[in-house]
Amino acid sequence: MRTSEKPAGRPSVNAERQGSTGTLSGPASRKLPVPPRERRPALAALALLLILGGALATTLLVLRSGDRVSAIQIVQQVGTGQRIPRTAMREVQIAATGIGYVAYADGARVSENYARVTLLPGTLLTREMVVSASAELGPGKARVGLALKPGQFPAGLVQGDRVQVIHVTGRGGTADTQSRVLAQAALVSSTAIPGKSGSSGQVTIIVDATVSPTIAAYASNGEIALAELPGAR
Known part of the structure; x- marks a missing residue:
């Protein structure tokens, strides 16, 4: 009696898959090595110093603000x-x-x-x-006292103001001498407010010594007026 033997064939696909998935022994099964964490004590110490330095600076500022x-x-x-x-x-x-x-x-x-x-x-x-020295009161300068009536100087004039010193003609003046500027920017040295009785206001100004005699002469005749220069200090 003849028996037929099946020739040994190629393994089935399922067997191949099982063989390929059953146990992984290739490169894919190997995990990448994880490097150990590197400790940096120097950086940690530096960060701590910066924090402490900032706190100290803040404390010093607070303390100095009280001085x-x-x-x-x-x-x-x-x-x-x-x-x-x-x-x-x-x-x-x-x-x-x-x-x-x-x-x-x-x-x-x-x-x-x-x-x-x-x-x-x-x-x-x-x-x-x-x-320590004043050019306003140095050589070539003079202080001139003026006794002025209301209307001859602006209200609120105080020490340190700058004024124009103007010659205004009296009743006997002519048309060509009605008014002229004698000092362009004189410094007010002191002031005294006129009293309620209508007394004159005392104003002392500093001018060049070359014009001080002329100003004093006109002032004695009541022919001087002052104009404030707010922008000149």
Whole structure:
């Protein structure tokens, strides 16, 4: 009796798939190595120092903001070149910011000096605002006192203002001498308000010595008027 043997064939597709998926032993089954975390103590220490430094700086700023110094504040206008009187100063407490404010303890010394620029009320005095000599009161200058009636000078005129000194002709003047400017920008040195009885106002001005005799002569005849120059300081 003849028996037929089946020839050995190729393995089935399922067998191949099972063989290929059953156990992974190729490159795909290998995991990539993970490098261990590198510790950086130097960076951590630097970050800590920065944090501590910032906190320390903030603390110092808060502490310094509480430091107060005594300074000079101007309470009345002082014109350029004028001596700074003690009555124009008062003591104020300000924060110590490092700016060169003049200490109130130096007030007596300051009163012997002059204003480099016009000092307005409310100004905190610094060293740069003070000079030891005044060009306004130096050689070639003269102080002239004027006794003026209301209408011959503007209301509210104060020390440190700049004015035009104008010659106005009296009743006997002619048409060609009605008015002319004798000083273009004279400095007001001091003022006194006229009384209720109609008395004259006393105004002292600083002018060039070359025109002071003429101004004084016209002032004695009541022929001087002042015009304020608000923009000139």
